[in-house]
Amino acid sequence: MKSKKLVYFLSFLIPLLIVSGYFIFRSFAPFGSSSVLTVDLGQQYVDFFAFYKHAMLNDPSSILYSFQKALGGNMLGTWSYYLMSPLNLIFLLFPMKLLPAAIGIVTILKYSLSGLTFSIFLVHRFKEKSLSVITFSVSYALMGWMVANQLNLLWLDAVILLPLIFLGLEKLMHKKWSPLFIISMAAMLMINYYMAYMIAIFTTLYLLLFTIPLVKSFTEYLKHMMRYIGNFLIAVLLSAWITVPTFIALQNSKVAYSSNELKFKFEYNPLLMIGKFINGSFDFKQMPNGTPNLFVASLVIFAFIYFFVSPRTSKIDKILSLGLTAFFILSMCFNPLDIFWHAFQLPVWYSYRFAYIFSFWMIVIAYKAYLSIVHEGLNRRALIISSGIIALGLLYILVNLSKFEYLSTDAFTFGVIYVVATIALISIQDIIPTVRILQLGLLILVSGEMSLNLVNSLNNISYLSSSDYTKFAQMTEQSTDILKQRDHNFYRVGKTFQRSKNDALTAGYNGGSNFSSTLENNVSKFYGDMGNPNGDAFVVYTNPTLFTDSLLGFKYLITENPFATKSSNTIFNTLTNLNTNRPELSAYNLIDRNAYLDTYQNQNALPLVFRSNLKNTHPKYQNDDPITYQNELANSFGMTGNLLTEISPYDFTAENATPVNSLNNAIINKKLLLKKAYIGAKIKIKAHSSLYMTINEQTPVRDISITTNGVKIKQFTPFKHSVIVNIGNSSNHTKIFDMNISTTKQNIWLSSIKFYQLNQQKLANWAAKIKQDSVKINQTNSTHIVANFKHQDNKTIVTSIPYDSGWHAEIKNKTVPIHKWANTFIYVNNPGGAKTVKFSYRPQGLLLGIVISCITLIITLTSTAIVRRRK
Structure with a gap:
């Protein structure tokens, strides 16, 4: 082919047609009612994309900070990991109801653009414009x-x-600087620092090895290294505007809670990697902890091996390439190197995330070998050795097929067919009239093989329908939009159900849950302390009490409509998961009811900023005891005595089980194997009280069923600390609850189960006293908050804003220091009794990063202009 543009166009078009064809076949949006939403894309990223659209069009300040991230948090780190792809701008062109379709389009474009950029690399690096460029680009893209x-x-x-x-790196190896390397590496650092880190490792290793044959002395070698460091440093500095504040934010999130113990061991038998070179070698079970996803075309595998056994490959090239290849292979099975590639944070799901770099390396090496075959002829000895090695690999897979659970017999058979067809086509190249016919045959063969892998791999995964997301979004927005119309102040919204942990990002309200790699560590710890499920990258506000609702400003609570029609109830249960029961919501005021949801108002919710005689900013509590923790929190804000008091069950019963005299640490021993076992008790609480039960991580919630007065108790899993579960509520008279626990297991240990009641009147009096100090909060955007109190008072100014050094407080036009209460939230001392306090937020390091990037850009452009002028 004579035209570079045609090569580029076809390298872009063929992956586009293949992927689009499959999407049409599967009815993925925008071609049907299904979608590409699955696993994290459906449970996490889609909500971030909805937030992206809202932030870009409605509230740019939320790019820096958002209260939709759990109780509030820095968002710049979230943007730099999840949302900086330029292709995300496409989301702005689509309404929310078509967001799954937009995601489908972006997915297709990313396949196509991968083929395009790889063809650009091959054309410029090897000065080729043939069909073979398209063939190898298709293998890369797919x-x-x-x-x-x-x-x-x-x-x-x-x-x-x-x-x-x-x-750009290859150009840099022969020149003093490479604008392409600098710009593309800077772009990678801005778009996703995590992937940029892996690429940086690869480029450094490549340069360290392949500079050796280019230099004549160690001094010259060092000059090449310094040249690379200089160019890389420019890229880093250009991206500093986002990488510097992101790095600082990570110190308070992922880095703070991640710890990995190096284990000098192989994670699996390295020979098991071979199975991943067969098409369709992927399924859902491979996502959590499978072997690396390495599939490339049979042509690539053959040519890659051929490169190392061909006598036409230079000895030094073989040695250096083999060294880098060996390092890659070792990295994909040896624990310390695996952790090293993942920035010393062992991945949770999606293992060996850097494997795409090895696939890239294989394809590049294979293309070199292929050009040797085309231009210098096929070496028969190398052909036989390469074919023999591949045959041994296939024989190993066949003999051990049971070990490769993800491989079907059909997939293996087709794999063999494609290998044989590829080797056969290359073997007869000498008798093919023109090279173009060989190249066309290989293009068709590779395109078919990559298409088959796409089909076989993705057919193993289930996906959400497009409407599952949009219907849920519309359902929650119907309730939250009403709140936005009636209440223009700051408030938080809790709920008893979820589609994902990031529902608040989709519907645009201040929720209490979040799933993000950049979640702040202090917020996650606070959730665990107060008896809510938490983890290294998630928190869920599923186990609140009336006290935490009040303290944290959860003014509105949304739950399912118990009187919904059968069809509405079916839709609700299809789209959501009910995480908790909250019978205590009857203590709140019902303010709205629609076909699916009820909305309650909490009259005891405190404002985001309030004044209080804060006594103890660091509750001293027994670890993993959320009841004591909440009582001490309440005491620190002036409440006397315990808000939550323990009560004891009585009148114990047992059916098909050994009798018990306590539910705490009880053991259920079943008598008759084929029947359920039941134990029960009665619990009496006073008027105007809420009934809670505490369970810990050892309580076998998956193996038991708990009911209170016949109502089954729901509980979010997993949780790694004790949690508080609301199981009952009384109004103006005492109430007795029948607690029943059943199991089908033979023996069950209930671990720690205790019961508590909360005095609602005591809570209401406490909240009313604090709210007497009237405050008006003006929140102009996500990063600027002004609180105006009606009267002067020197009480401590307290907030439920999570502590972050990026927050600044100002009283009487003077900056005052911010402090922590409960080691989590901001408070400010106010000895002068000022009536107004202003809070503003700027991510730490943002200004420094912007200055660094601007200075670097100015110096780089000026230097370039001077050099060009001299030339």
């Missing part, structure tokens, strides 16, 4: 890693940029 990780949409930009970065 490689197994790309297919397996299409649900991790935020990572795919790395596959697009890697060929450009590598092309």
Whole structure:
């Protein structure tokens, strides 16, 4: 082919047609009612994309900070990991109801752009404009890693940029500087620092090895290294505007709670990697902890091996390439190197995330070998050795097929067919009239093989329908939009159900749950302390009490409509998961009811900023005891005595089980094997009280069923600390509850189960006393809050804003220091009794990063202009 543009166009078009064809076949939006939403893309990223659209169009300040992230948090780190892809701008063109369709379009484009950039690399690096460029570009765009990780949409930009970065690196090896390397690496750092880190490792290793044959002395070698460091440093400094504040934010989030113990061991038998070179070698079980996704075309596998056994490959090239290859292979099975590639944070799901770089490396090496075959002829000895090695690999898979659970017999058979067809086509190249016919045959063969892998791999995964997301979004927005119309003050919204932990990001309200790699560690710890489920990257506000609702400003609570029609109830149960019962919501005021949801108002909710005689900013409580923790919190804000008091069950019963005299640490021993076992008790609480039960992480909630007065108790799982579960409520008279616990297991230990009642009147009096100090809060955007109190008072100014050094407080036009209460939230001393306090937020490091980037850009552009002028 004579036209570069045609090569580029076809390298872009063929992956687009293949992926679009499959999407049409599966009815993925925008071509049907299904969608590409699955696993994290459906449970996490789609909510971030909805937030992206809201932030860009309605509230740009939320790019820096948002109260929709759990109780509030820095968002710049979230943007730099999840949302900086330029292709995300496409989301702005679509209404919310078509967001799954927009995600489908962006996914297709990322496949296509990967093929385009790889073809650009091959054309410029090897000075080729043949059909073979398209063939290898298709293999790259549709490689197994790309297919397996299409649900991790935020990572795919790395596959697009890697060929450009590598092309720039190769130019840098022969010149003093490479604008292409600097620009593409800076872009990668801005789009996704995590993937950029992996690429940086690769480019550094490549340069360290492949500079050796280019230099004549160690001094010259060092000059090449310094040249690389200088260019890389420019890229880093250009991206400093986002990487500096992101790095600081990570110190308070992922870095703070992550710890990995190096284990000098192999994680699995390295030979098991071979199975991933067969098409369709991926399924759902491979996501949590499978082997690396390495699938590339049979042509690539053959040519890659051929490169190392061909006598036409230079010895030094073989040695250096083999060294880098060995390092890659070792990294994908040896624990310390695996952790090293993942920035010393062992991945949770999606193992060996850097495997796309090895696939890139294989394809580049294979293309070199292929050009040797085309231009210098096929070496028969190398052909036989390469074919023999592949045959041994296939024999190993066949003998151990049971170990490769993800491989079907049909997939293996087709794998063999494609290998044989590829080797056969290459073997007869000498008798093919023209090279173009060989190249066309290989293009068709590779396109078919990559298409089959796409189909076989993605057919193993289930997906959400497009309407599952949009219907849920419309359902929650119907309730939250009413709140926005009636209440223009700051408030938080709790709920008893969820589609995902990031529902608040989709509907645009201040919720209490979040799932994000950049979740602040102090917020997560606070959730665990107060008896809510939490983890390293998530918190859920599923186990509140009336006290935490009040203290944290959860003014509105949304739950399912118990009187919904059968059809509405079916839709609700299809789209959501009910995480908790909250019978205590009857203590709140019902203010809205629609076909699906009820909305309650909490009259005891405190404002975001209030004044109080804060006594103890660090509750001293017994670890993993949320009841004591909440009582001490209440005491620190002036409440006397315990708000939550323990009560004891009585009148114990047992059916098909050994009798018990306590539910706490009880053991259920079943008598008759085929019947359920039941134990029960009665619990009496006073008028105007809420009944709670505490359970811990050892309580076998999956193996038991708990009911109170016949109502089954729901509980979010997993949880790693004790949690508080609301199981009952009384109004103006005492109430007795029948507690029943059943199981089908033979023996069950209930671990720690205790019961408490909360005095609602005591809570109401406490909240009313604090709210007497009237305050008006003016929140102009997510980063500026002004609180105006009606009267002067020197009480402490307290907030439920999570502590972050980026927050600044100002009283009487003077900056005052912020402090922590409960080691989590901001408070400010106010000895002068000022009536107004202003809070503003700027991410730490943002200004410094912007200054660094601007200075670097100015110096770089000026230097370039001077050099060009001299020339």
